Amino acid sequence: MTAPPRVLTVAGSDSGGGAGIQADLKTMLALGTHGMSVITAVTAQNSLGVQGFWELPVEAVRAQYRSVVDDIGVQAVKTGMLASAELVETVAELLAGTDAPAVVDPVGVSKHGDSLLAASALDSVRTKLLPVATVATPNLDEVAQLTGIEVDSEDGLRRAAAAVLAYGPKWVLIKGGHLRGDAVDLLTDGSEEHVLRAPRHDNRHTHGTGCTLASAIASQLAKGQGVPEAVMAAKEYVTGAIAEGFALGGGIGPVDHGWRFREA
């Protein structure tokens, strides 16, 4: 048997299984890749919010990364919750040493408004992590945190993209999921531009959308697609997962990572 393409997520654990490492690994399986993980923090989290989180020591993050990369190897990396400036800088340094494409989801705040990144880490995200990203995937809250630009309509996506690109990622995907109307995202490398538009699903069970999209992009890159093709395929996958998001617990349920299997 030939081994499937290998993808590594460097992110936090979501005990509720909708976002973070758990969402990433489910997405990778659904898209036919072999998912591997470097856990940066453990959250106590459910459909109602994040009740607490605990960071792992920098040595534990480095050791997990080296174990995976030095033996198994990776064809794409995705980063998510990194919690602190120290972890952001460690991960940026590790990514600088690999040729694998890196999808950086600069996770700042969860859907419930719980902070997953120290304010003191923002500068490290701007100056260390974004410059090593192949694709950065901020949502509009993260755009505001990183650039000070508030986007409240589709027209603002282009200005936001230019501001994030100035920090050095090769590509930026500004996610317009928090706007009204169609779910519109803007992908650009500064010369090429792609508008990705999908119908907005009127479904409150959208926990994990950002993690799922970023992991799907990483999976498609690992399979050999170029960035625009990978992002388009990932958008199609996340849109289907949002359409099938389901209720769990008393709050916001997860997107359905397995929607394609269930349809079959």
Ligand SMILES: Nc1ncnc2c1ncn2[C@@H]1O[C@H](COP(=O)(O)OP(=O)(O)O)[C@@H](O)[C@H]1O
């Ligand atoms: N209700 C929805 N219907 C369809 N697509 C959505 C919906 N909400 C978000 N999206 C899409 O999900 C992806 C993740 O976006 P977003 O939810 O903004 O990220 P995050 O989880 O980081 O806040 C984007 O492609 C966005 O357009």
Ligand SMILES: Cc1ncc(COP(=O)(O)OP(=O)(O)O)c(N)n1
């Ligand atoms: C451990 C962990 N990492 C990231 C997030 C944020 O995930 P995201 O996909 O942006 O989904 P929402 O939380 O916004 O629904 C998280 N919650 N936990």
